[in-house]
Amino acid sequence: MTRAMPIDIRRLTGEDLKAALDDLAGLRISVFRAWPYLYEGTRAYEAKYLQRYAETEGAVIVGAYDGVRLVGAATGEPLGDELEDFRAPLEARGLDVENIFYLAESVLDPAYRGQGIGHRFFDEREAHARALGFKEAVFCAVIRPDDHPLKPAEYAPLDPFWRKRGYEKLQDTVVRFPWLDVGDTAETEKPMQVWYRKL
Template sequence: MSTRIEILTGEALGAALEDLARLRIEVFRAWPYLYEGSMDYERGYLERYEKTKGAVIVGAFDGDRLVGAATGEPLEEEVIQFRAPFEDKGLDPKTIFYLAESVLLPAYRGQGIGHRFFDEREAHARRLGFQATAFCAVVRPDSHPLRPADYQPLDDFWKKRGYDKLNGVRVHFPWRDVGEEHETEKPMQVWMRHL
């Protein structure tokens, strides 16, 4: 499949938010996120990117269709649930660029797009003068009943890109799991690298 990568900021970023919302709902519904999303929630959650100086979406397009996207913004602009664990560890959010969601439809995986998502966001962070990049990954127990038998964690991929788990630093963020009535907080491990 032929895809093109575009760096979206400003008006182009704003124009992509609706498609990003749909992608997040579809991709994050699968393991390990199991996210039961809604467009109403997504619109409110994602609108901050449009208002944040330095925010970026790296979009993967098949023709005019957004089939994957990775976002980022200065950590100091993130919601408190994401900032506070860094601050508690003595890290300055002003020096860290936060790599938020990375979603790609299954049919487009294994083509190097995930690497491009990291390459382009890291390059964007360097241009803005950030010293490090960081992201969070949900932590689910191996014994979880919905864990697929063939699930392969992305830890090795992230390590090859120079990321390490930041010991003792976890974000806790609520969402509703597929099939559940109410939101519950999920632990997410922070990974970071210096640029």
């Protein structure tokens, strides 16, 4: 696929972050509908969920732009500003959540994968976290059963990519977060494995 312009990676904060939230909502609904998230998103849910980034000091969106179109985005914020239920499993391990930066969602239009954008998403968020004084970072990956009927036969987990970035699973550390699965009528909690590294 030939593109007229190179992909522009931008670190967005403040008013620039707020201006990107609607486009981020559309990306989340589209990309997270696929395995393993199977997320049945709505604009109403997204508006409420993403508002936290507009209200959180230290939050960041790293946007990937093809011209003026947002084709990918990765988010992050201080873990201490996350919901208590979300922080609790890490606090139970004795980790200082006030010193940890949380790398939240990462979404990329499938047509733009394989170009190193995923690495840039980590580079930019980690640099942002370090600039704020954070020494550690975590993210979460949804856990789905291997025999799930919607699991694609060709699916390959991203564990090798994450380990190459210096992250490892925090054993026996799982957080739970609810969302509506494709085809369901009610939200259910999903277990999510915590991955960790020192910055």
